[in-house]
Amino acid sequence: MHHPWLHPRDKQCKPETIWLTLLFVFSQAMVASSAQAGSADDKIDAPPSRRSGNEPSAGQMRPPLPTASTQGSRTLWLKPGSIRGAFVLKSGSRFPVAILNELNSDTAKSGEAIEAMLMVPLEYGGVILAPQGARIRGRVSNIVGQRSSLGAKLSSRNWLNASAAFTICFQEISCAGKQIAICAQPAPDTVVFSNNEDLPLKVNKSGLIVLPFNGAPHIATSVAISGISFASGPFSLITGPVLSTAASIVSPSFGLDRPVPNATAAERLRAAATGAVKGLPGGFLVSGMVNRGLDFRIPAGTDMTVELTQDLVIDATTGR
Numbered sequence: 001m002h003h004p005w006l007h008p009r010d011k012q013c014k015p016e017t018i019w020l021t022l023l024f025v026f027s028q029a030m031v032a033s034s035a036q037a038g039s040a041d042d043k044i045d046a047p048p049s050r051r052s053g054n055e056p057s058a059g060q061m062r063p064p065l066p067t068a069s070t071q072g073s074r075t076l077w078l079k080p081g082s083i084r085g086a087f088v089l090k091s092g093s094r095f096p097v098a099i100l101n102e103l104n105s106d107t108a109k110s111g112e113a114i115e116a117m118l119m120v121p122l123e124y125g126g127v128i129l130a131p132q133g134a135r136i137r138g139r140v141s142n143i144v145g146q147r148s149s150l151g152a153k154l155s156s157r158n159w160l161n162a163s164a165a166f167t168i169c170f171q172e173i174s175c176a177g178k179q180i181a182i183c184a185q186p187a188p189d190t191v192v193f194s195n196n197e198d199l200p201l202k203v204n205k206s207g208l209i210v211l212p213f214n215g216a217p218h219i220a221t222s223v224a225i226s227g228i229s230f231a232s233g234p235f236s237l238i239t240g241p242v243l244s245t246a247a248s249i250v251s252p253s254f255g256l257d258r259p260v261p262n263a264t265a266a267e268r269l270r271a272a273a274t275g276a277v278k279g280l281p282g283g284f285l286v287s288g289m290v291n292r293g294l295d296f297r298i299p300a301g302t303d304m305t306v307e308l309t310q311d312l313v314i315d316a317t318t319g320r
Contacts, residue, residue, distance in 0.1 A: 077093065077094040077095075087124045087125075087127065087129060087313075087314040088311055088312070088313050088314075089122075089124065089129075089308060089311065089312040089314075090308070090311050091308050091309055091310050091311050092307060092308065093307070093308045093312070094187050094305050094306065094307045094308075095118065095119075095120065095122055095305070095306055096118075096119040096120060096303060096304070096305050096306070097116040097117060097118055097119055097136055097170075097303070097304060097305075097306050098116060098117045098119055098301055098302065098303050099114065099115075099116050099298055099299075099300060099301070099302045099303075099304065100114075100115045100116055100117055100135075100300055100301075101114060101115055101300055102297060102298065102299050102300050103140065103166075103297065103298040104295070104296075104297040104298075105143075105145075105146070105164035105165070105166060105295045105296050105297070106146075106164070106295040106297075108140050108143060108166055109140065109143075110140060110141055110142075110143050111139050111140065111141070112139060112140040113137065113138075113139055114137070114138050114139065114140060114168055115135055115136070115137050115138075116135070116136040116137075116138070116170070116306075117133055117134070117135060117136065118130055118131070118132055118133060118134040118135075118136060118173070119132065119303065120132055122134070122173075129180075129314055130173050130175050130180065131175055131176075134173055134174065134175035135173070135174045135175070136170050136172070136173050136174075136182075136306070137170070137171060137172045137174065138168050138169050138170035138171050138172075138184075139168070139169055139171065140166055140167075140168055141166070141167055141168070141169050142165075142166055142167045142207075142208060143164075143165075143166040144157050144158050144164060144165040144166065144208065145164055146162060146163055146164040146292060146293040146294060146295050147162050147292065147293060148162060148288060148289050148290075148291065148292050148293075149162045149215075149257035149258070149287070149288045149291040149292070149293070150284075150285065150288025150289050151288075152215075152257075152293065153215075153288065158204070158206075158208060158210060160213070160214075160215030160216065160219075161210060161211070161213045161215065161293065162213075162257060162258055162291070162292060162293030163210065163211040163213065163258060163259070163293030163294045163295070163296070164211075164293065164294070164295045164296060165204075165208040165209060165210040165211075166208065166209060167185055167186060167206075167207045167208050167209060168185060168186060168209070169183070169184075169185055170182060170183075170184040170185065170306055171183070180312070180314060182308065182310075182312055183308065183309050183310040184306045184307060184308045184309055185207040185306070185307060185309055186203040186207055186209055186304050186305070186306060186307070187203060187207075187304075187305040187306060187307035188203055188204065188205045188206070188207055188307070189202075189203065189204070189205060190202065190203050190304070190305045191203075192209055192298065192302060192303075192304045193302065193303040193304065199211050199259060199261055199294070199296060200212065200261075201296060201298070203304070203305075207307075209298070209304075211258075211259050211293075211294055211296055212259065213253070213258060213259045215257065218251075218253070218254045218257070221247055221254060222244075222278065222284065225240055225243045225244050225247065225279060226240070228240075228243060229243070229279070229281075236281070237280070237281075239279075240279035240280060240281070240283075241275075241276040241277075241279035241280055241283075242279070243279060244275045244276060244278050244279025244283075245272050245275045245276045245279065247275060248268075248271040248272050248274065248275025248276075248278075249268060249271070249272050249275075252267055252268050252271035253271075254271070254275065255270070255271030255272060255273075255274045255275035255278065255287075256270065256271050256274060256291055257287070257288070257291040257293075258291065258292075258293050258294055259294070274287045274290060274291060275287075277290075
């Protein structure tokens with residue numbers, strides 16, 4: 001049936017309609033990427049859940065539930081075990097410490113000694129195993145130096161994050177003339193509290209202390225821009241750089257491939273320039289070699305949560 005108000009030419013998609021559709025898809029990708037990045041950064045510093053989702057079957061022995069005791073703003077999260085004649089803290093027990101000597105990712109060496117202080121008494125069933133102020137000694141390990149963003153994409157260590165990272169292996173608690181051997185590291189998915197740093201630090205799932213950066217949304221944005229550029233045909237050499245520059249102005253971390261908490265005018269200008277290059281065909285290789293991550297320092301007095309990676313068994317008679 002023919003409608004006089006519907007001309008056959010109107011059935012064809014106009015160029016303006018195509019451009020508006022592509023820009024809408026790009027804007028939705030940007031919004032979704034920002035939401036994903038925000039939700040990823042919010043999931044930190046959560047204590048282990050009592051309902052882990054891995055409930056034992058009827059024929060299995062149920063492990064003891066963690067017991068938490070709070071003193072001020074610092075919390076012990078202990079998982080007691082049971083061995084006759086000994087105090088046992090299971091792997092996964094957590095306690096807060098304060099770092100006593102400054103660490104700098106730019107100068108840190110593997111095996112470098114570090115000392116911390118226990119912020120609350122390590123208590124077990126009313127018995128103090130280590131008092132508040134007890135010294136905890138360890139060494140720096142698993143150092144990942146700051147590198148190019150392209151190198152971070154090609155590496156499995158701290159993948160997509162070009163900034164420096166390292167962890168600390170805590171090996172000993174010293175108090176009252178006795179040494180208690182431990183095996184512990186910074187607790188995964190927790191914040192490293194420091195009032196002297198503009199950039200927040202956290203511990204990732206591998207136990208590495210890192211500058212949090214989620215590069216996956218930026219990759220999604222780059223893919224969306226590439227798709228729009230390809231669809232624009234001969235205008236791709238204009239469309240890609242324009243959209244990539246716009247994304248870098250909105251989010252400088254997209255153009256610089258690293259966290260930018262408080263972007264200055266100079267950083268935004270540099271992000272826009274590298275973003276324009278990234279929008280060109282193969283430009284991600286050039287920007288990936290130019291963009292580099294950041295170093296960070298952990299000043300003395302920084303608070304962090306430590307987690308046992310092996311069971312801690314202390315003889316009830318000797319206290320060791």
